[in-house]
Amino acid sequence: MNNHAPEHRAHDHLPIHDRWLGLLGLGIFLLILGTIALGLSVYTTLASVLVLGGFLIAGGILQLIHSFYGKTWRGFIIDFVLGILNTVVGGLLVARPAEGALSLTLILAMLFLIAGFFKIGIAITRRMDHYGWVILSGVINIVLALLILAQWPNSGLWVIGAFIAIDLIFSGWSYIMLALYANRIKDGSKRHK
Numbered sequence: 001m002n003n004h005a006p007e008h009r010a011h012d013h014l015p016i017h018d019r020w021l022g023l024l025g026l027g028i029f030l031l032i033l034g035t036i037a038l039g040l041s042v043y044t045t046l047a048s049v050l051v052l053g054g055f056l057i058a059g060g061i062l063q064l065i066h067s068f069y070g071k072t073w074r075g076f077i078i079d080f081v082l083g084i085l086n087t088v089v090g091g092l093l094v095a096r097p098a099e100g101a102l103s104l105t106l107i108l109a110m111l112f113l114i115a116g117f118f119k120i121g122i123a124i125t126r127r128m129d130h131y132g133w134v135i136l137s138g139v140i141n142i143v144l145a146l147l148i149l150a151q152w153p154n155s156g157l158w159v160i161g162a163f164i165a166i167d168l169i170f171s172g173w174s175y176i177m178l179a180l181y182a183n184r185i186k187d188g189s190k191r192h193k
Contacts, residue, residue: 020182027175034168037161044161049097049104056090102156109148116141 037044063083067076093100119138123131148155 020179022179023175023182024179027172027177027179029172030168030175031172034165034170034172037168038165041158041161041165044164045101045156045158046097046161048160048164049093049100052104053090053093053097053100056086056093058090060084060086060088060090098157101160102153105148105156105159106152108159109145109152111145112141112148113145116143116145 060083063079063086065083067079067083070076070079073079116138119134119141122128123134123138128134148159
């Protein structure tokens with residue numbers, strides 16, 4: 001017996017065609033949720049900033065607590081300073097989510113811009129496999145960054161929510177397509193029996 005084999009639960013062995021209804025339901029739910037989030041992208045942005053702020057506060061408090069338990073540890077100062085920083089930044093995001101969204105959107109635009117130029121530069125200088133796709137990805141990053149920056153600060157209120165919504169919509173469609181494929185497999189396996 002292999003002691004290194006992962007333990008599987010009984011439902012892990014169900015073929016995908018036996019899960020098609022669950023996949024379809026999940027896909028439809030994500031698609032509906034994403035569509036609602038897209039329609040309410042400003043609220044989705046603000047909610048996501050509040051959640052991020054809450055996570056930073058919780059993480060910062062835990063770091064501060066940890067720092068006091070390890071005062072003799074050489075990393076005490078790092079834990080302590082990062083704990084304060086995370087707590088303060090999280091508190092600012094929770095206290096002023098609209099301003100936090102503006103700042104995060106500007107950072108996101110800069111990330112897209114830098115990543116886009118980096119991807120294009122690496123793809124051109126390294127001529128890696130499928131470098132055309134990497135260049136296209138870089139161009140898309142730059143275009144997104146310029147679109148965000150052209151409408152900033154207004155874009156700061158909806159971009160994050162729109163990106164979350166678009167991700168939910170595409171995730172929903174991918175689950176729906178997977179479910180339809182799984183159902184086709186199921187129908188095909190019934191015919192062969």
